[in-house]
Amino acid sequence: xxxxxxxxxxxxxxxxxxxxxxxxxxxxxxxxxxxxxxxxxxxxxxxxxxxxxxxxxxxxxxxxxxxxxxxxxxxxxxxxxxxxxxxxxxxxxxxxxxxxxxxxxxxxxxxxxxxxxxxxxxxxxxxxxxxxxxxxxxxxxxxxxxxxxxxxxxxxxxxxxxxxxxxxxxxxxxxxxxxxxxxxxxxxxxxxxxxxxxxxxxxxxxxxxxxxxxxxxxxxxxxxxxxxxxxxxxxxxxxxxxxxxxxxxxxxxxxxxxxxxxxxxxxxxxxxxxxxxxxxxxxxxxxxxxxxxxxxxxxxxxxxxxxxxxxxxxxxxxxxxxxxxxxxxxxxxxxxxx
Amino acid sequence: xxxxxxxxxxxxxxxxxxxxxxxxxxxxxxxxxxxxxxxxxxxxxxxxxxxxxxxxxxxxxxxxxxxxxxxxxxxxxxxxxxxxxxxxxxxxxxxxxxxxxxxxxxxxxxxxxxxxxxxxxxxxxxxxxxxxxxxxxxxxxxxxxxxxxxxxxxxxxxxxxxxxxxxxxxxxxxxxxxxxxxxxxxxxxxxxxxxxxxxxxxxxxxxxxxxxxxxxxxxxxxxxxxxxxxxxxxxxxxxxxxxxxxxxxxxxxxxxxxxxxxxxxxxxxxxxxxxxxxxxxxxxxxxxxxxxxxxxxxxxxxxxxxxxxxxxxxxxxxxxxxxxxxxxxxxxxxxxxxxxxxxxxxxxxx
Numbered sequence: 001x002x003x004x005x006x007x008x009x010x011x012x013x014x015x016x017x018x019x020x021x022x023x024x025x026x027x028x029x030x031x032x033x034x035x036x037x038x039x040x041x042x043x044x045x046x047x048x049x050x051x052x053x054x055x056x057x058x059x060x061x062x063x064x065x066x067x068x069x070x071x072x073x074x075x076x077x078x079x080x081x082x083x084x085x086x087x088x089x090x091x092x093x094x095x096x097x098x099x100x101x102x103x104x105x106x107x108x109x110x111x112x113x114x115x116x117x118x119x120x121x122x123x124x125x126x127x128x129x130x131x132x133x134x135x136x137x138x139x140x141x142x143x144x145x146x147x148x149x150x151x152x153x154x155x156x157x158x159x160x161x162x163x164x165x166x167x168x169x170x171x172x173x174x175x176x177x178x179x180x181x182x183x184x185x186x187x188x189x190x191x192x193x194x195x196x197x198x199x200x201x202x203x204x205x206x207x208x209x210x211x212x213x214x215x216x217x218x219x220x221x222x223x224x225x226x227x228x229x230x231x232x233x234x235x236x237x238x239x240x241x242x243x244x245x246x247x248x249x250x251x252x253x254x255x256x257x258x259x260x261x262x263x264x265x266x267x268x269x270x271x272x273x274x275x276x277x278x279x280x281x282x283x284x285x286x287x288x289x290x291x292x293x294x295x296x297x298x299x300x301x302x303x304x305x306x307x308x309x310x311x312x313x314x315x316x317x318x319x320x321x322x323x324x325x326x327x328x329x330x331x332x333x334x335x336x337x338x
Numbered sequence: 339x340x341x342x343x344x345x346x347x348x349x350x351x352x353x354x355x356x357x358x359x360x361x362x363x364x365x366x367x368x369x370x371x372x373x374x375x376x377x378x379x380x381x382x383x384x385x386x387x388x389x390x391x392x393x394x395x396x397x398x399x400x401x402x403x404x405x406x407x408x409x410x411x412x413x414x415x416x417x418x419x420x421x422x423x424x425x426x427x428x429x430x431x432x433x434x435x436x437x438x439x440x441x442x443x444x445x446x447x448x449x450x451x452x453x454x455x456x457x458x459x460x461x462x463x464x465x466x467x468x469x470x471x472x473x474x475x476x477x478x479x480x481x482x483x484x485x486x487x488x489x490x491x492x493x494x495x496x497x498x499x500x501x502x503x504x505x506x507x508x509x510x511x512x513x514x515x516x517x518x519x520x521x522x523x524x525x526x527x528x529x530x531x532x533x534x535x536x537x538x539x540x541x542x543x544x545x546x547x548x549x550x551x552x553x554x555x556x557x558x559x560x561x562x563x564x565x566x567x568x569x570x571x572x573x574x575x576x577x578x579x580x581x582x583x584x585x586x587x588x589x590x591x592x593x594x595x596x597x598x599x600x601x602x603x604x605x606x607x608x609x610x611x612x613x614x615x616x617x618x619x620x621x622x623x624x625x626x627x628x629x630x631x632x633x634x635x636x637x638x639x640x641x642x643x644x645x646x647x648x649x650x651x652x653x654x655x656x657x658x659x660x661x662x663x664x665x666x667x668x669x670x671x672x673x674x675x676x677x678x679x680x681x682x683x684x685x686x687x688x
Contacts, residue, residue, distance in 0.1 A: 029425070043425035043426075044425050044426055063391070064391060064426060065422050065423070065425035065426045066425065067422050067425070081391075081394075081422055081426075082391075102395075104395065105394070105419075105422060107418065107422075122395075122397065123397070141397075141399050141401075141414070142397055142399055142414065142415055142418065144414075144418075160399065160401050160414065161401075180402070180404060181401065181402075181403075181404045182401050182414045182417075199404075200401075200412075200414060200417065200453075201403060201404055203404075222454060223454065223455070
């Protein structure tokens, strides 16, 4: 079991004046880039599209709360408390992918790079699209999170007391990775060697897939709500503490027996993290509204947004890493070109 | 710290053994014209005949926290549902969580104590237990769940009183009081109780812990005096012994224990004692509550707890002329009464 302790601050430059405010007028719960079009997913009903020219258009997605969202870079798929799974493209076209017959909440969604979509309602996980017909898997308890493996059609289903690795197109028995507690968000390392969950308690848990060896990652004051793999999967950056906690995944043992890096400490809780897709830079949003860019190598910081009250609730880079967008719980939003 | 109480959405936990009338009460809450909108978390869809997009089905999934505390169980499904509901803040005024007839209310209540995000957005208002006047006495003998629900309650709706005689009603009330003398009790037919008597009670609000007195001492709840007079049993029978007209039962398994002291308590002794008590006996202690007068402290200190979880705070200054008396109550199963009394006594400043 590894714990971290507080680190040192670093010098600070500012690009706050280069940030363009966006009148999205919704509290963003996530941001996804479709090319250079930013999609701000709201807490309920709507999403806002911001095209390259900065034009904002609002699109109706759900009849109630939007509970989950995922993107493969070509579309954003959301699940709602109206029991619908809905896809949105960069042109603003909305398509209903599935409707739960009992109007159960669609709690989780994940997208496969080759077009398959996985979602869950209660204990049932579904996979559709790509090749093959719709498949379902009954988890032992309510599904807490879903993720596609980077290779093949394999889905990690997080639930109470562990993660089940499900192969929707194979007869093989699902593989169960056990660890007591409630597992929520789940993610595969980009090299397909590790699976990591954010738990209900303020900790993460990981397994090395080769031998199901455990990795306990704890010491957080709050629940980890945001995880992001750094460029090349070298580290996993996480929210939940007053600095960004980055667990090293460069060796074959992952973070086992190693200390995490702790960057950009503030007198506020890190609420969102988003690693740059190509460079060793990450963006971090805080509970006091601050947004920072942080260089992983030495922790050098650049101020993107000053603290302004409401917590940062969404943060994302475009695929090329030239645009960074953020949204806050009070509906404030901005974008900066780099 | 800003006062968040008013912004946090009140949550009422509605329990009751199978067939007691929970659904009847829920339907009333949802259909009556009270100008409020409730989000309702139910265990079985379809029982409620009202169309409302804020009725959510739950699975009652309990899990143990990995903190080494065996009774520290929470409802993970509730955490998830609360998170979803909070996205629709402003669309409803309060939340009602209905449990199954066989559920233990503790994991529901504990969810509102241990989960940071839930706590930030919502506050437990009260545990309301609907009981069947005709069958409760039997259930208290054979169903531990029914006893738990009575012991845990802040408000008890004793329903179907039209199906029992006065003697039977007195009997079942005495059995309830033998377990939980502190809950507010309402006698109803078809759950006809004023909704203000079951909702917005603030039973878990530290600011509203005013006094701790067994309810039966002032014979009911104040709204109901006519019934009280009928309810008294003037014929002592052999099953219990009389107390001011009410029969009195001691439940063998579940009891309440009340402690008081006119002398101030030593906070350096009391707090460690209380924390140790709930840490070691917390599985047996369902609910605890106290108003405390500490040595050299002009403020009233109040606390309340559910099993091993405690919260407490200075509440307000003792008023001039107010009797600085400490009162502590525990409701629990097979409480080590003498040990608790001795421990409490040892905290009195000499």
